[in-house]
Amino acid sequence: xxxxxxxxxxxxxxxxxxxxxxxxxxxxxxxxxxxxxxxxxxxxxxxxxxxxxxxxxxxxxxxxxxxxxxxxxxxxxxxxxxxxxxxxxxxxxxxxxxxxxxxxxxxxxxxxxxxxxxxxxxxxxxxxxxxxxxxxxxxxxxx
Numbered sequence: 001x002x003x004x005x006x007x008x009x010x011x012x013x014x015x016x017x018x019x020x021x022x023x024x025x026x027x028x029x030x031x032x033x034x035x036x037x038x039x040x041x042x043x044x045x046x047x048x049x050x051x052x053x054x055x056x057x058x059x060x061x062x063x064x065x066x067x068x069x070x071x072x073x074x075x076x077x078x079x080x081x082x083x084x085x086x087x088x089x090x091x092x093x094x095x096x097x098x099x100x101x102x103x104x105x106x107x108x109x110x111x112x113x114x115x116x117x118x119x120x121x122x123x124x125x126x127x128x129x130x131x132x133x134x135x136x137x138x139x140x141x142x143x
Contacts, residue, residue, distance in 0.1 A: 067111035
């Protein structure tokens, strides 16, 4: 008989660096694609105690989430982004490339907004950040 062990994990959730706006500002401008983009965790909630695998769900406003086009991408699409999750990482400044293959950054170039991750017991910090088609973090204002 296989017994599943639940691991206690305390997750401190850090919503995305650049483009995070207050709830009042987001409500006022969420319909405008030229507004500041806002990205956030839907799950888990900040300071949640969870078990592994940790289920994550992301949300955004003021930006269109789409998969990165196939092939050798050389340009970006204005107002379009995809998610990146940092595990025990802070968000990066605007314009920085989130390097693919870095174990602490998970790329969602396929446009997905959910993820399950095995994590060790203990306290962890999760960061969600928007990246363009070249995996560069978004500036505070989209074109």
